[in-house]
């Protein structure tokens with residue numbers, strides 16, 4: 001096993017007691033350090049069984065699983081917990097324990113002293129935007145679903161394991177919260193560089209989260225194991241293509257992020273400004289709307305000439321809502337935000353919610369046009385589109401985006 005490989009499944013099978021056919025049959029897969037590998041496939045195909053064999057929640061019937069060079073069957077439970085964090089959809093927080101106790105559970109089992117555990121808990125809560133003073137003593141039922149999920153994620157990170165297993169970790173949350181949690185997690189991952197196995201039913205989520213995606217068929221057979229870009233552009237067979245579904249080109253909106261396209265500047269007005277001055281700004285600039293911001297420069301409303309009444313004193317409560325996205329959100333998220341505000345623009349904000357720029361529908365259309373053009377170029381004969389040894393070049397995909405991803409790592413068995 002090379003140093004680059006973190007998890008190695010070697011001809012792994014699982015036959016549950018009393019069953020005639022195995023749930024997982026002869027699966028081999030290598031997962032590299034620092035990548036997020038997503039397992040997707042139809043219900044019952046064996047995703048969860050495959051994942052749970054990695055931390056021995058399920059014992060394989062045959063085959064071998066290596067994690068960071070050690071056979072998992074040789075590791076004792078404490079060692080397994082130290083090396084592998086685990087996050088599940090149902091969160092699995094203990095309801096009678098407060099947030100701090102839940103998060104500190106694994107460090108406590110590992111024998112850390114109180115002070116070290118407390119410091120680690122606070123550090124982790126900060127990391128996911130839960131102010132320790134406010135949240136460490138709350139019980140899980142005193143948190144929203146999204147907050148519970150955040151606590152579930154940091155609990156798995158508590159002992160800083162190099163490997164994380166995540167089983168539909170954001171599945172139980174509403175779409176908006178899910179988007180936010182996904183973005184937050186990707187931001188965390190940029191810093192933490194964990195090796196992650198992630199199970200989901202949702203192909204869009206797979207595209208968004210995965211450095212590579214394994215599309216599984218019956219008994220966890222690997223139909224294709226590839227980068228999201230290559231899965232979308234070169235599905236290995238009809239079944240994979242069907243699974244990806246229609247609109248592969250549009251799905252690529254899940255691959256590009258807001259900070260990879262140019263932003264525009266909105267005309268900003270302050271809430272205390274007068275409607276007359278806002279009208280003047282609209283006239284002078286020829287813009288269809290101005291954006292009101294509060295005293296912290298946080299966006300509030302898009303205001304058009306029609307919204308303005310010169311008899312009012314200020315701009316409080318005037319206009320339609322401005323929907324916002326973070327720089328690491330996908331263009332798909334940005335499109336969602338545009339549609340929700342019907343303003344034709346998503347406002348980009350920083351960590352503190354302050355205005356940074358806008359992504360307009362025109363920019364988005366241009367980005368889609370570029371993606372289409374890249375696809376067309378890719379489909380042309382070799383003489384026109386230079387190919388790598390392993391397949392066609394994915395020219396327009398920014399290579400710096402996710403460290404572990406490369407276009408030359410097709411691994412279709």
Ligand SMILES: Nc1ncnc2c1ncn2[C@@H]1O[C@H](COP(=O)(O)OP(=O)(O)OP(=O)(O)O)[C@@H](O)[C@H]1O
Pocket residue numbers: 016017019023041042043044045046047048049050201
């Ligand atoms: N404890 C068990 N005993 C017997 N059969 C089981 C057991 N657990 C799972 N199975 C069977 O093994 C197969 C794979 O199950 P698994 O939960 O791994 O699939 P999955 O792809 O994760 O499904 P889903 O997406 O619906 O969660 C299924 O046919 C399931 O019925």
